[in-house]
Amino acid sequence: MKTITFSQATLEAMQEEMARDERVFVMGEDIARQGGIFGQFKGLPAQFGTGRIMDTPISETAIVGACIGAALAGMRPVADMHFADFAGVCFDEIYNQMAKIYYMFGGQKPVSMVLRAPDGLVNQAAAQHSQSLEAFFCHIPGLKVVIPSNPADAKGLLKAAIRDDNPVIYFEHKALFSMKGEVPEEEYVTPIGKAKVVREGKDVTLVSYSMTMNLAVKAADMLEKEGISVELIDLRTISPIDKETILNSVAKTSRLAIAHEAVKQGGVGAEISAIVAEEAIDCLDAPIVRVGAPFTPVPFARPLEQAYRITPDKIAAAVRGMM
Amino acid sequence: MCAMPVRKEATLPLARYDKETLKFFYETMVKIRNFELTVEKFFFDGEIPGFVHLYIGEEATATGVMANLRKTDYIQSTHRGHGHTIAKGADLKHMMAELFGKSTGSCKGKGGSMHIADFSVGMLGANGIVGGGFTMATGAALAQKMQKTDGVAVAFFGDGASNRGTFHEAANMAAAWKLPVIFLCENNQWASTTPYRTTTSVDDIADRAQGYGMPGVIVDGNDVFAVYEAAKELIERARRGEGPAILECKTYRIKGHFVGDPEMYRTKEEVQKVLEETDPIPRFEAKVLKAKAMTKKELETIRTRVEKELAEALEFARTSPEPEVSALYEGLYV
Ligand SMILES: Cc1ncc(C[n+]2csc(CCOP(=O)(O)OP(=O)(O)O)c2C)c(N)n1
Numbered sequence: 019m020k021t022i023t024f025s026q027a028t029l030e031a032m033q034e035e036m037a038r039d040e041r042v043f044v045m046g047e048d049i050a051r052q053g054g055i056f057g058q059f060k061g062l063p064a065q066f067g068t069g070r071i072m073d074t075p076i077s078e079t080a081i082v083g084a085c086i087g088a089a090l091a092g093m094r095p096v097a098d099m100h101f102a103d104f105a106g107v108c109f110d111e112i113y114n115q116m117a118k119i120y121y122m123f124g125g126q127k128p129v130s131m132v133l134r135a136p137d138g139l140v141n142q143a144a145a146q147h148s149q150s151l152e153a154f155f156c157h158i159p160g161l162k163v164v165i166p167s168n169p170a171d172a173k174g175l176l177k178a179a180i181r182d183d184n185p186v187i188y189f190e191h192k193a194l195f196s197m198k199g200e201v202p203e204e205e206y207v208t209p210i211g212k213a214k215v216v217r218e219g220k221d222v223t224l225v226s227y228s229m230t231m232n233l234a235v236k237a238a239d240m241l242e243k244e245g246i247s248v249e250l251i252d253l254r255t256i257s258p259i260d261k262e263t264i265l266n267s268v269a270k271t272s273r274l275a276i277a278h279e280a281v282k283q284g285g286v287g288a289e290i291s292a293i294v295a296e297e298a299i300d301c302l303d304a305p306i307v308r309v310g311a312p313f314t315p316v317p318f319a320r321p322l323e324q325a326y327r328i329t330p331d332k333i334a335a336a337v338r339g340m341m
Numbered sequence: 342m343c344a345m346p347v348r349k350e351a352t353l354p355l356a357r358y359d360k361e362t363l364k365f366f367y368e369t370m371v372k373i374r375n376f377e378l379t380v381e382k383f384f385f386d387g388e389i390p391g392f393v394h395l396y397i398g399e400e401a402t403a404t405g406v407m408a409n410l411r412k413t414d415y416i417q418s419t420h421r422g423h424g425h426t427i428a429k430g431a432d433l434k435h436m437m438a439e440l441f442g443k444s445t446g447s448c449k450g451k452g453g454s455m456h457i458a459d460f461s462v463g464m465l466g467a468n469g470i471v472g473g474g475f476t477m478a479t480g481a482a483l484a485q486k487m488q489k490t491d492g493v494a495v496a497f498f499g500d501g502a503s504n505r506g507t508f509h510e511a512a513n514m515a516a517a518w519k520l521p522v523i524f525l526c527e528n529n530q531w532a533s534t535t536p537y538r539t540t541t542s543v544d545d546i547a548d549r550a551q552g553y554g555m556p557g558v559i560v561d562g563n564d565v566f567a568v569y570e571a572a573k574e575l576i577e578r579a580r581r582g583e584g585p586a587i588l589e590c591k592t593y594r595i596k597g598h599f600v601g602d603p604e605m606y607r608t609k610e611e612v613q614k615v616l617e618e619t620d621p622i623p624r625f626e627a628k629v630l631k632a633k634a635m636t637k638k639e640l641e642t643i644r645t646r647v648e649k650e651l652a653e654a655l656e657f658a659r660t661s662p663e664p665e666v667s668a669l670y671e672g673l674y675v
């Protein structure tokens with residue numbers, strides 16, 4: 019094992035996959051000269067040339083559309099969205115083209131591409147640069163959506179996403195880029211569609227992903243001291259969702275809490291709640307609890323952002339209330 | 342570089358056209374016309390469901406362009422895509438079956454008229470989203486460039502689609518990167534019920550080319566020779582790595598916007614006049630016969646062949662099975 023940052027982990031994934039397959043290339047705004055806002059593309063142009071690490075015009079629609087077209091013509095593109103918030107600009111390309119081409123054209127050609135989308139709260143960036151929009155994408159058949167919480171999964175999932183023949187949306191939380199963690203020395207990929215039981219427990223299942231997963235770990239530590247044993251599940255992929263891991267855990271603990279940074283209304287937590295309500299309600303000893311952001315845009319001022327933010331305390335309080 | 346668009350006419354003497362090209366022109370135009378008339382009939386008979394947009398009257402455009410393309414070149418089509426698909430060389434049987442929603446269709450009955458595609462001939466898809474093709478054609482051209490082929494991609498689009506933002510993003514990107522893509526405008530005067538000039542800032546969409554530093558050319562889109570020659574020049578230029586261009590083909594949508602359109606917004610006389618004066622098929626016939634470049638017999642042989650092929654396609658489509666319901670869940674992911 020070695021200890022590297024989340025940003026370095028994604029960089030290693032890009033390096034390895036670009037070296038492995040010359041059809042892989044990446045385009046986005048300010049990625050070649052600048053190296054990406056989070057340094058996640060640093061050094062790639064020197065290694066692979068600006069023909070494969072391309073600075074684009076500020077044209078998100080053309081970036082995604084061109085990646086789709088290039089994929090159809092035999093390449094394996096990676097599109098960088100700069101900020102996940104900008105995906106609205108090219109939503110048609112994402113849900114009407116990228117997601118549908120394989121099915122709608124009867125399986126003639128898959129759209130083998132990855133859309134990298136840095137999301138989440140960081141540095142009081144406020145309403146248009148802080149969102150967690152992943153639920154939108156989980157509503158679209160044809161897309162896969164992955165969302166790592168740590169450097170090891172960041173690398174393994176990015177490699178898996180690039181190798182996957184289907185279009186994959188890769189959410190990378192902006193506050194995670196500087197996070198350090200252990201990453202295997204040897205080559206590996208993290209399978210898409212498989213959640214991970216991060217910690218076994220017996221009283222309650224706490225499901226989370228992305229940055230919030232790290233807060234859930236802290237909450238579980240606090241609860242542990244109070245004698246509440248928490249089973250922690252890191253979803254890692256949110257579409258297709260790993261029902262089996264969730265249902266197995268709930269069968270064991272009889273309680274379910276879900277925590278995410280995205281607004282609670284219509285979030286991934288709602289889907290998981292519904293799955294468990296439909297398929298395992300008999301197992302439950304308490305109502306399901308969801309911890310998510312309030313139904314407001316992300317505010318700017320510190321106290322407002324602080325109030326908006328999910329914290330370990332909020333997660334712990336919610337779980338405590340279930341016991 | 343940023344000159345005003347040029348208007349071009351066919352200048353090549355007919356004697357310079359080889360017989361194969363002339364036959365391709367005629368056969369393709371007749372095939373499209375008859376295919377569309379058949380589709381219209383079976384739509385009204387209730388056998389073809391969904392939204393159907395016919396290409397009647399615009400045959401010379403797809404034909405003249407596609408005569409310059411190879412199987413390995415790519416096209417992005419539109420909601421009015423049957424003509425492009427046929428001209429690119431798609432098999433009529435599977436096309437027709439797709440329109441009938443049959444399991445033997447080119448998209449296994451999952452696309453229909455508005456979402457027809459045939460990747461085996463480089464036809465990367467019709468599109469239910471107006472203006473959806475610009476950026477994807479640009480990407481296909483980027484791939485061609487990265488793969489170091491001299492292939493090109495053609496993005497077909499309507500006068501109405503020219504007002505989508507995707508046009509701007511794709512045109513700029515293609516020009517900035519000198520990509521081998523041709524933006525092929527089919528200005529058929531109408532965007533659904535709206536005469537294009539009431540919602541479009543310029544008379545000629547090719548005017549916009551100068552804003553992107555690319556050539557803009559305007560031709561009579563109902564003259565297959567003019568389309569062919571202009572497209573040839575721009576496509577060869579793109580193959581040489583000299584970048585994208587806009588070719589605007591002035592044509593006219595003879596039928597309603599969709600099959601079943603009550604057409605309250607224009608008179609029958611207007612349509613009839615255009616048809617009489619500019620229908621690309623009689624114009625072609627008159628021209629080649631007058632110049633003795635083809636004989637009546639040759640034309641007739643082609644028509645007979647097309648009739649036969651079409652009858653077979655129709656039979657295939659009508660007798661093919663509908664998809665099994667289990668197919669609903671198949672083919673979402675690889
Ligand atoms: C993004 C989008 N907006 C609107 C429509 C509805 N629509 C379908 S075709 C059409 C007119 C298109 O006109 P034009 O681009 O000139 O093509 P034409 O139909 O004349 O071939 C409209 C408005 C659509 N399908 N997609």
Ligand SMILES: [Mg+2]
Nearest residue numbers: 499500531532
């Ligand atoms: Mg039009």
